[in-house]
Amino acid sequence: MLVERLNITHVSTGGLFRQAIEEGAPVGMQVRDYVESGRLVPDHLVMQLVEGFVAGQRNTGICFDGFPRTLAQAEALDAVLASYSARVHVVLVLDLPDEVALGRLMSRGRDDDDYATARYRLEVYQTATAPLIQYYTERGLVARVDGDADIDTVAQRIGNALEAIAA
Ligand code: AMP
Numbered sequence: 001m002l003v004e005r006l007n008i009t010h011v012s013t014g015g016l017f018r019q020a021i022e023e024g025a026p027v028g029m030q031v032r033d034y035v036e037s038g039r040l041v042p043d044h045l046v047m048q049l050v051e052g053f054v055a056g057q058r059n060t061g062i063c064f065d066g067f068p069r070t071l072a073q074a075e076a077l078d079a080v081l082a083s084y085s086a087r088v089h090v091v092l093v094l095d096l097p098d099e100v101a102l103g104r105l106m107s108r109g110r111d112d113d114d115y116a117t118a119r120y121r122l123e124v125y126q127t128a129t130a131p132l133i134q135y136y137t138e139r140g141l142v143a144r145v146d147g148d149a150d151i152d153t154v155a156q157r158i159g160n161a162l163e164a165i166a167a
Pocket of ligand 1: 012013014015017034035036038039040041042046065066067068069070073121
């Protein structure tokens with residue numbers, strides 16, 4: 001919905017990894033264990049993938065989904081974008097109680113969505129990724145949205161939050 005509204009390109013790093021694993025691509029072999037266990041893929045592999053993607057997307061905005069997940073990735077992203085005279089415009093934070101997030105994960109049926117792995121991914125989020133909220137808040141880039149509602153409502157809230165930041 002966001003991509004249509006803003007006319008930008010969506011990329012999910014997790015999606016790219018799952019695709020590489022399915023296709024038996026070399027990078028797929030390197031990341032498989034991480035993805036299946038819910039551990040973070042090493043930053044240099046993530047950045048290789050992202051740099052390749054950004055290089056092919058010169059004339060459109062990008063909505064990164066599941067990226068950056070570490071401070072090192074956020075800093076590396078800033079450097080990559082700067083080399084194109086581009087920058088991060090907004091970071092969307094969707095607030096959701098853990099039980100609601102787990103309920104959603106359990107109902108979508110992805111291979112890495114068994115309960116233990118999903119719980120572990122939430123832990124990884126708290127330790128490795130949540131600190132990014134401060135990194136981006138300091139830069140005035142965070143739009144925070146209550147994600148505990150149906151899809152249309154959350155989409156509406158995101159639209160409002162983005163308009164507020166653009167204003
Ligand atoms: P996702 O589709 O975003 O839930 O990601 C699925 C899995 O891919 C994660 O549990 C990680 O193993 C890996 N992954 C995806 N994005 C990243 C990232 N930015 N940094 C490290 N690992 C990632």
